[in-house]
Amino acid sequence: MGKITYKRLKGSQNMRQRLLLATLKSTPVLIEDIHADDTLPGLRPHEISLLRLFEKLTDDCLIEINETGTKLKYKPGIIVGGSHLVHDCGVSRAIGYFLEPLILLGLFARKTLVIILKGITNDSKDPSVDTFRSTTFPLLKRFGVPSEGLKLEIKSRGVSPHGGGEVHLTIPTVQHLTATMWTDEGMVKRIRGEAFTTRVSVQLGNEMIYAARGIFNRLLPDVYIASDYRKRSEAGNSSGYGISLVAETTSGCCISADTTVSYPRGDEEEDIEGEEKKELIPAADVGEKLASVLLEEIEKGGVVDSTHQGLLFLLCALCVNDVSKVRVGKLSPYGIETLREIRDFLDVQFVIKPDPSTGTVILKCWGSGMKNLSRKTT
Numbered sequence: 001m002g003k004i005t006y007k008r009l010k011g012s013q014n015m016r017q018r019l020l021l022a023t024l025k026s027t028p029v030l031i032e033d034i035h036a037d038d039t040l041p042g043l044r045p046h047e048i049s050l051l052r053l054f055e056k057l058t059d060d061c062l063i064e065i066n067e068t069g070t071k072l073k074y075k076p077g078i079i080v081g082g083s084h085l086v087h088d089c090g091v092s093r094a095i096g097y098f099l100e101p102l103i104l105l106g107l108f109a110r111k112t113l114v115i116i117l118k119g120i121t122n123d124s125k126d127p128s129v130d131t132f133r134s135t136t137f138p139l140l141k142r143f144g145v146p147s148e149g150l151k152l153e154i155k156s157r158g159v160s161p162h163g164g165g166e167v168h169l170t171i172p173t174v175q176h177l178t179a180t181m182w183t184d185e186g187m188v189k190r191i192r193g194e195a196f197t198t199r200v201s202v203q204l205g206n207e208m209i210y211a212a213r214g215i216f217n218r219l220l221p222d223v224y225i226a227s228d229y230r231k232r233s234e235a236g237n238s239s240g241y242g243i244s245l246v247a248e249t250t251s252g253c254c255i256s257a258d259t260t261v262s263y264p265r266g267d268e269e270e271d272i273e274g275e276e277k278k279e280l281i282p283a284a285d286v287g288e289k290l291a292s293v294l295l296e297e298i299e300k301g302g303v304v305d306s307t308h309q310g311l312l313f314l315l316c317a318l319c320v321n322d323v324s325k326v327r328v329g330k331l332s333p334y335g336i337e338t339l340r341e342i343r344d345f346l347d348v349q350f351v352i353k354p355d356p357s358t359g360t361v362i363l364k365c366w367g368s369g370m371k372n373l374s375r376k377t378t
Contacts (some may be wrong), residue, residue: 005028007027007028007029007030008029008030008032009029009030009031009032010031011031011034012031012033012043012044012047013337014337014338014340015034015050016101017310017337017338017341018031019051019101020314021342021345023054023079023105025345025346026076027076027345028075029074030071030073030074031071031072031074032070032071033070034070036070041069041070042068042069042070043069043072045090046089046097048065048069049087049090049092050097050098050101051072053089054101056085056087057079057080057082057106057109057113058076058077058079058080059077059078059080061075062074063075079108079109079110080109080111081106081109081110081111081112081171082111082114083112083113083115084114085113085115085116086118087116087117087118088119089119090119091160091162091163093120093126094120094121094125095119095120095121095126095129095165096126096129096132099117100127100310100311102117102171103136103171104314106169106173107140107145107171107177109171109173111173112172113169113170113171114168114169115168116166116167116168116169117169118164119163119165120163121154121158121159121163121166121167122158122159122196122240122260123160124260127307128260129152130154130194130196131256133152134244134254135254135305135308137150138252139304142180142182142315143177143319144177144178145172145174146174148172149170150170150171151168151170152168152169154166154167155168156233156235156236157228157234158238159239159240159242159262160238160264161262161264163237164236164238176319177315177318177319177367178319178320179316179320179322179323179367180324181323181324182303182324182326183303183325184303184327185251185253185301185302185303185327186251186252187249187250189222189248189249190248191220191222191223191224191245191246191247191248192225192245192246192248193224193226193243193244193245194225194226194244195208195209195225195227195241195287196229196230196241196242197228197241198230198236198239198240199238200239200240200241202229203283205227207283208241208284208290209225209287210287211284211287211291212225212245212287212290213225215288215292225245238263239263240262240263240280241260241261241262241286242261243286243287245290245291245294247298251303253304254304255294255297255298255305256297257290257293257305258290259286259289261280261281261283261286263280297329300330301327301328301329301358301359301360302361303326303327304328306330306335307332307334309328309331309332309338310332310334310337310338312328313335313338313339313350314338316365316367317342317346317367319367320369321366321368323364323365323366323367324367325364326364327361328360328363329361346368350364350365351364
């Protein structure tokens, strides 16, 4: 076997996208100075967990980490997928952090991916599992992913700091992704959503729903926000509540926003010792604020919300050799960083053209093709 040539990178930025694209492109990478200037240098627990997840999905994967955790050698293996897989995502980041790369790897695996993920299902940092089910899955269908194979079941919810949630995910394999011409946002025709509570009064969920509906009902009549009140083993290990909302448009776009409120690390233990918990944000304020956030996302324009820009660009770049053209609102920092990593790993460059009349941005690219990225058939 010949000597392995590693693509040399520095720093911890965009670690998730780099590892994902390295795996899809079968490019060995050597990453140095990982969080080198931090008080605690080296790979973070969620980054190590992501590597272990990739290791479970692939065959002949090689991971080497130095003693300080500041240097990583990663040689990707063949993406196999498979069923009966289980992964504990930990509690430093939510399951949503792992879902985006996991979905893309699952699409290009040899076998249908069926996996159980454990950890935090809802928090304020990463997209919730509800958002993936209501917004991300419809986005995948735009690129030819069959809807009947996509499945995400929330068996139990878990919020920060102690998690305890569990979801069952199924991702079908595809021969290739289909290029798309998607520039019409359409008009919002309905609002859907779900409010949840774990180990707190169900009244908090009702207050979030009532507050959010109070804003939306002044704008359109078709508003429905479901409730999901979890108890005992289905409520995870921490108390909290949250809400996810999605605006569906006449052209099939889904614009989403979500948030979660829970006690900070340590507060629940203090309550056990007889001390008073810190007050959380009132549920009504949470519902009202998130409704305003969703309206701001709609106002920005584009066929996806700012959270989904990175995934949209990845899907366009991974398409067959054809042109994809999409419209987004103002480019988010995550979207910009994803464009850079796509250029470096896939050699795909987007033509970016602002549309002054709408304040949106139109992006166009030629797909990288599936010859080097698709699953290997037997």
